[in-house]
Amino acid sequence: MAGAVISGVHATRAGALPEESCLSLHAQSASGAVADAGLRLEDVDGVLCAYSFTEPHLMLSSVFCEYMGLQPAFSSAIQAGGATACIMLAHAAALVRSGQCRHVLLVTGDNRLTGMPKGGAVAALAEVGHPQFERPYGISVPAAYGLVAQRYMHEYGVTAEALAAVAVTARAHAMRHPKAHRRDLLTPEMVASSRPIAAPLRLHDCCLVSDGGAALVVSAGEAAADLRRPPVAVLGLGQGHTHEHIVAAPSLTSFGCKQAAARAFGEAGVAPADIDVAEIYDSFTITLLVELESMGFFERGAAGPAALAGALTHGGQLPCNTHGGLLSYGHSGAAGGMFHIVEAVEQLRGEAGDRQVPDAELAFVHGDGGILSAHCSIVLGRH
Incomplete structure (x- = not known):
């Protein structure tokens, strides 16, 4: 081998x-x-x-x-x-x-x-902002993702209900994982009534600390x-990098995840439709929808309705973040992205217990850093 x-x-x-x-x-x-x-x-x-x-x-x-x-x-x-x-x-x-x-x-x-x-992790992430053109104006990481969400909603009709569906699905998956940070019930109504963080993102649209x-x-x-x-087996790997600071991003709707995924799929010799389970970085609910569409799992504007229809859960078109992701399993820095890889491996080995996707043979993992800045995609296969 x-x-x-x-x-x-x-x-x-x-x-x-x-x-x-x-x-x-x-x-x-x-x-x-x-x-x-x-x-x-x-x-x-x-x-x-x-x-x-x-x-x-x-x-x-x-x-x-x-x-x-x-x-x-x-x-x-x-x-x-x-x-x-x-x-x-x-x-x-x-x-x-x-x-x-x-x-x-x-x-x-x-x-x-x-x-x-309290609040220390979020405050430390403020250093991500550009020292001349972003930090002096007080931009935060949630605010930058809120900017992406507003533009994506404007161009592709993504709704707050679709964002909530992502959060609710993640929590339902985490409720099946004994190691998850949050295993309590989350409903669409609870997401909609949670406090605003950076419009249109609310508390439950944001990952845990x-x-x-x-x-x-x-x-x-x-x-x-x-x-x-x-x-x-590590079948395919790819990266994509378009910018570091959101002020320099060439687009607010298209990011390096598109190139990263294409390179990983190309090396593995498979297509998005071949993937049985996906573990994709979900720092915010909008992150997951943008990346699913950019990487070819759904057409533009279709990931939100798909999430509402149950496509991202067990029995759906693409079981995604079956451990609960950053939104509900937990986010502890670089380990947040590593949790996604661990879950993919356990799925392919048939060791995911109540979360198991039947007969999973191909898994896709993606991580992104910064404000949708650095991207790396991986295709894994059961040998």
């Missing part, structure tokens, strides 16, 4: 975990993923880490390796906002395909909910015989 495979995954609970630190979440996730693969820590010869708001360090991967007693042949920290986890996977796949490493450990985690003052961690091991294909679990 040539190429790269995901050999082990692990995710912690998401939510309020006051007993944990950033590094303890890293350690739990890493140990769980290595054990899931049937490996030992000393089998790991490559380590990739993301970033942390609560324990920031220029060399977080080195800090983590020191913490775990690892001395890998390759170590690096990667920072690309919400696209980080997927881009880490792309780097790891390149490392094992080139023969530089045999088993690469990818680790993410942060305790943003209990390890920062959570503590949590997730990790995975990417192995060389020829190592499959050594593994404990059925490996999941």
Whole structure:
């Protein structure tokens, strides 16, 4: 089995975990993923880490390796906002395909909910804004996504009811996951009556702030015989980058996710219609609708009505974010995107329990960072 495979995954609970630190979440996730693969820590010869708001360090991967007693042949920290986890996977796949490493450990985690003052995570994200043309005017990340939502509603007739359907579907999925941050009932009426955040986005249109961690091991294909679990093949990878700051975006309705998905589908030799389950970054309800349409799963303006009709849930056209996504499973920085990959792997291995999509053979994962700025798409397959 040539190429790269995901050999082990692990995710912690998401939510309020006051007993944990950033590094303890890293350690739990890493140990769980290595054990899931049937490996030992000393089998790991490559380590990739993301970033942390609560324990920031220029060399977080080195800090983590020191913490775990690892001395890998390759170590690096990667920072690309919400696209980080997927881009880490792309780097790891390149490392094992080139023969530089045999088993690469990818680790993410942060305790943003209990390890920062209330509102601290949102305040830290204000640094995403352009220092000259955005920050002085007080723009926030929700406000920038609200701008996208307003334009998308204007051009394609997306309704507030469609946005609410995305949030309600995510919560219904999270209610099936024992590790999810929010498992309480959410109705369309509750979304519509929740407090405004950045028009037209309301509280339940916005992702959670959570503590949590997730990790995975990417192995060389020829190592499959050594593994404990059925490996999941990395079939296609693609990135797309059109801007960093929203003031410089060439469009408010078309983003680099289109190119990223096209490249991943092209490498895998499949089309959107072939995908059985999708795990797509959902920092806001509008994020998911924009990306579903840009990447070819639905025509422009059709994803909202599809969500209202149940297309994104079990038995629908495209079961999406079956763990609850960032909107309801939880969002703890780079681990938020890694949760999507873990869920895709568990779906393809048939280990998703009550969330299982029957006979899932192909999964699509997408991460985006910034204000729909950095994009990375992945096609995974059951071997």
